[in-house]
Amino acid sequence: MSQARVKSKVILLRRLRRLHRWLGIPLMLFFLVIGVTSVLLAWKKKMELLPATQKSELLSDQKEWISPVQMIEIAKSEMMKKGESTEVDRIDIRPDKGIAKVTFKTHFSEVQLDGFSGEVLSVETRHSDWIEKVHDGSIVDYYFWQSETAKLTYSSATAFGLILMSISGFYLWYFPKRIRKLKQS
Structure with a gap:
């Protein structure tokens, strides 16, 4: 057996x-x-695969935020300057920093805007997005x-x-x- x-x-x-x-x-x-x-x-975050999050200089003034439509238009115009697609994927709004991050569907760019003035604070590649x-x-x-x-x-x-x-x-x-x-x- x-x-x-x-x-x-x-x-x-x-x-x-x-x-x-x-x-x-x-x-x-x-x-x-x-x-x-x-x-x-x-x-x-430690390897800096994401662009550093900027901070609005107008945050302490507590002004009115620009509209999401305006944020999209500003970000699209930045991408047009670079010759990239302008199809927006999402907007990440950071109230504590006074900024908005606009990302795109067909490339891995991110435009960070001052949420109060609409000033472009940075335009960089989000390496973590393509790695994901x-x-x-x-x-x-x-x-x-x-x-x-x-x-x-x-x-x-x-x-x-x-x-x-x-x-x-x-x-x-x-x-x-x-x-x-x-x-x-």
């Missing part, structure tokens, strides 16, 4: 090794990309499909691969111990 159980575990162990190896080779690239970009995103798109796989959709097809495929394949690698890795560790125990009894 014990001999048959040992043999079945050995056969399963060999299959798991093969599966683990052949899953691991292609998934290694994805895990490497996710790992490196995770570290970069975790340290993005590489991290989650949406960079492929961003440049080719304009849908979430690649992101969903990449994220799902990587997640299922990690789950399978974890399960097979556990059994690659556990079965040799179990086989030794069965051989001893």
Whole structure:
């Protein structure tokens, strides 16, 4: 009885090794990309992957803010000067700093504006945005499909691969111990 159980575990162990190896080779690239970009995103402020947030000089005066429409128009005119697309993605308003950050859909630029005067405080690249798109796989959709097809495929394949690698890795560790125990009894 014990001999048959040992043999079945050995056969399963060999299959798991093969599966683990052949899953691991292609998934290694994805895990490497996710790992490196995770570290970069975790340290993005320390590594200055985001433009430094400016502060309005008019903050203490407590004036009226310019409208979001005006913010968009000012940011668009800055992008026109650089020859970039003017399609706005979002406005990040920072009341405590008196500024607004306008970002764009088709490039990784950010225009920081004084929320009271509309003065352009900085125009810089948000490196963390493209790193995030590489991290989650949406960079492929961003440049080719304009849908979430690649992101969903990449994220799902990587997640299922990690789950399978974890399960097979556990059994690659556990079965040799179990086989030794069965051989001893």
